[in-house]
Amino acid sequence: MNQEASCRNRKRKRNKRQKNETLETQQNATNAKSNVKESHCTSSVSKSSQKPLSYLDKMKAKLAGGHFRMINEKLYTCSGDEALNYFKEDPSLFNMYHTGYQEQMSRWPEQPVNIIMKWLKDHSASLVVADFGCGDARLSKGVKNKVYSIDLVSNDPSVIACDMSNTPLESSSVDVAVFCLSLMGTNFPNFIQEAHRVLKTSGWLLIAEVKSRFDPTNGGADPEKFSKAVCELGFTTVSKDFSNKMFILLYFKKKPKKSSSQEIKWPELKPCLYKRR
Ligand code: SAH
Numbered sequence: 001m002n003q004e005a006s007c008r009n010r011k012r013k014r015n016k017r018q019k020n021e022t023l024e025t026q027q028n029a030t031n032a033k034s035n036v037k038e039s040h041c042t043s044s045v046s047k048s049s050q051k052p053l054s055y056l057d058k059m060k061a062k063l064a065g066g067h068f069r070m071i072n073e074k075l076y077t078c079s080g081d082e083a084l085n086y087f088k089e090d091p092s093l094f095n096m097y098h099t100g101y102q103e104q105m106s107r108w109p110e111q112p113v114n115i116i117m118k119w120l121k122d123h124s125a126s127l128v129v130a131d132f133g134c135g136d137a138r139l140s141k142g143v144k145n146k147v148y149s150i151d152l153v154s155n156d157p158s159v160i161a162c163d164m165s166n167t168p169l170e171s172s173s174v175d176v177a178v179f180c181l182s183l184m185g186t187n188f189p190n191f192i193q194e195a196h197r198v199l200k201t202s203g204w205l206l207i208a209e210v211k212s213r214f215d216p217t218n219g220g221a222d223p224e225k226f227s228k229a230v231c232e233l234g235f236t237t238v239s240k241d242f243s244n245k246m247f248i249l250l251y252f253k254k255k256p257k258k259s260s261s262q263e264i265k266w267p268e269l270k271p272c273l274y275k276r277r
Contacts, residue, residue, distance in 0.1 A: 094155070117139060148160060180206075
């Protein structure tokens with residue numbers, strides 16, 4: 001093969017690889033595939049300037065993408081307290097994670113946090129909110145409500161740093177508990193249990209999660225079984241919204257009566273992994 005042909009070949013392969021590097025959850029994401037092309041680590045043009053990136057910039061973006069995927073996988077495959085210790089050992093991993101996370105989210109046509117923000121704006125601003133796994137605390141910044149923002153690391157004085165299965169919030173002190181793409185730990189039922197503890201009677205539980213995690217035809221949990229488990233914990237289902245291609249939304253209310261002590265059968269929630277192909 002002459003030099004020109006081999007160069008063309010390499011270029012073709014590179015283009016193919018870049019095309020294939022699509023955000024994809026482990027087993028499904030047919031929907032994701034159609035919408036979320038090009039993960040952050042593959043774009044070769046800077047969005048702001050539209051200038052081609054240098055080789056070094058591309059390398060850095062690739063490494064950042066790798067770090068993001070590694071931290072993401074860790075968070076989905078360990079318990080909340082392990083995740084807390086993980087970030088305690090190296091808090092810089094948290095920023096690394098969120099840089100990658102924001103990149104991924106910028107490719108979603110709609111952000112679930114905005115839907116939740118709108119929901120809050122359509123309700124009373126006097127509702128006290130707990131945002132479990134708040135990330136960059138965007139929710140608290142976008143609404144008038146009092147919001148307790150909770151995450152594993154606090155980069156903002158308003159964020160309470162803790163494992164969300166064990167928060168310092170008073171029992172029966174909040175009106176709305178939000179989990180926006182944050183049911184990541186293997187002990188996610190403990191997170192919902194904690195939300196139940198801090199919610200007032202008739203308080204709202206809002207859950208937004210990646211759709212493929214709730215696709216039983218592809219290894220995801222059955223949303224009915226999940227809702228049933230949440231209800232056994234002491235909630236009633238108010239509504240479900242499966243209309244978005246990327247995420248589902250579940251709305252519950254806390255029941256006045258205490259839940260029974262019978263053991264709840266929670267479906268497994270498969271990790272949402274991002275992989276390079
Ligand atoms: N809700 C935000 C961020 C979602 S990313 C948004 O929609 O933009 C998920 C967040 O959940 C991450 O910031 C992660 O650190 C947090 N998280 C995961 N497990 C947690 C735990 N056990 N305790 C507190 N926060 C947790």
